[in-house]
Amino acid sequence: MPKDEEIDWNGLVTFGSLIGNLIQASKQQQTQGQLERSKKxxxxxxxxxxxLIRSLNSFQKAIExxxxxxxxxxxxxxxxxxxNKTQSYEIExxxxxxxxxEKEKELILKSLTLEIETLKKQLEEVQK
Known part of the structure; x- marks a missing residue:
């Protein structure tokens, strides 16, 4: 194992600090990317x-x-x-x-037929 004098503690601290900064920057970049995706x-x-609100409003207007x-x-x-009921009553x-x-016509025809028969008989009697 190297002696304390041989280890560059300043370099190790700087290296550790750089790694920490790199990890923190990486996490910030991931977080920033997630935030951007979440925002989108x-x-x-x-x-x-x-x-959807416009579609629902349009649908509501169509329903109304x-x-x-x-x-x-x-x-x-x-x-x-x-x-239709009124016309049905009128048709009835x-x-x-x-x-x-038609009944009145039949009665008139019967009456006329009887009168013609009577007149024929009277004519026959007159002619005799």
Whole structure:
């Protein structure tokens, strides 16, 4: 083993200090790299969050528009159903009027037929 006089303690301390500084600088560089990556990840997450918020707002507007259009279509449907019922009642009334007119026509035809028969008989009697 070398004697104390032969060991360069200043050089060893300097060398140890340099190694310590190198390790510390390496750790700082790793930490800085991790911080940069974390910063980029956070920025990407913030951009994703903002895009998601815009998408959700757009989706919410589309849902509201769909609700309004659905309500309008329901109103139109109710109006058409009411109109259809009204037209059905009108058609039924027209059918009843047609049936009534057909019965009246039959009665008139019977009455006219009887009158014609009566007139024919009277004519035959007059001609005799």
């Amino acid at each position: 990840d956070i920025e990407a997450l913030l951009q994703d969050r903002e895009q 528009s769909f609700r309004i259009k659905t309500a309008n279509l329901e109103n139109i449907n109710h109006q058409l159903i009411a109109q 009334n027209q059918k009843l009027k047609i049936e009534s007119l």
